[in-house]
Each structure stands twice: as C-alpha cells, then as structure tokens.
Amino acid sequence: MNKEKQASKQEELNCEDAGCITVLNDIIIDEAKEQAIAMAAKAISHPARVRILRILARQQGCLNSDLVGELGLAQSTVSEHLRILREAGFVIAEPKPPRTCFTLNRVKLDEFGALLSYL
Numbered sequence: 001m002n003k004e005k006q007a008s009k010q011e012e013l014n015c016e017d018a019g020c021i022t023v024l025n026d027i028i029i030d031e032a033k034e035q036a037i038a039m040a041a042k043a044i045s046h047p048a049r050v051r052i053l054r055i056l057a058r059q060q061g062c063l064n065s066d067l068v069g070e071l072g073l074a075q076s077t078v079s080e081h082l083r084i085l086r087e088a089g090f091v092i093a094e095p096k097p098p099r100t101c102f103t104l105n106r107v108k109l110d111e112f113g114a115l116l117s118y119l
Helices: 003-018 031-043 047-057 064-071 075-087 106-116
Strands: 091-096 099-104
Touching: 031 075, 031 106, 047 064, 047 075, 047 091, 047 099, 047 106, 064 075, 064 099, 075 091
Parallel strands: none
Antiparallel strands: 091 099
16 A cells, blocks of 8 residues: 555544544535635734724724824835725724724624624
C-alpha cells in the first residue's frame, strides 16, 4: 500500500474513532444564507474593522478623525475600512457637513448573529 493510501486509511480510522459523521444527506443547503455569511464575514475579516465595530458599539456615533486617533492608522486606511463596513451594511454614514458621523447598524449586526446560527 502506498503512503497516500495508508494516510487515507488512517484518516478513516481516526474519523470512525472520533464519531465523525460520514453521511451528509440530512444537511440542508441554503446558498443565499451561505453567501450572506461569507460576504459579511469578509467585511469584518480585518482586525481594524472588528475594532471599529467595537468602538461604534459603545458610542452613539464617531467621526473619522476620532477613529484615526483611536486606531493609530492613517486617515486613508480608516476611510477604506469604513467604506467596506458601510458597503456591507454594518456602518451607517450620516453626513454632518463638513464631517461625517459613523454609527453602528445594530440591525445588520443582529442579522449577522442570527445567520451564524445556520452554521
């Protein structure tokens, strides 16, 4: 038996010992939910974006300049992170000329939390 077949056989034995499920017929596939989870996860996949969401969750609103100071990142970098979070619906941008106030979209965050239960 070659090494590849031996490794495969060993994986099968390990899986059986661990009680792995080998029949997946009862798993319901919902491609729309899977796509929504993947898109939202991609939007929050950077530690700076997670921190932005955490900051906004603790405040009623925040200016880009406040976030720049808090994150220690360049203004252009923070703006790009905010753009991604806005496009994903996690952040709401409210123009207050000459600035923009950013707030957390709690509804979107709750929806994402509910989607994770699909996993």
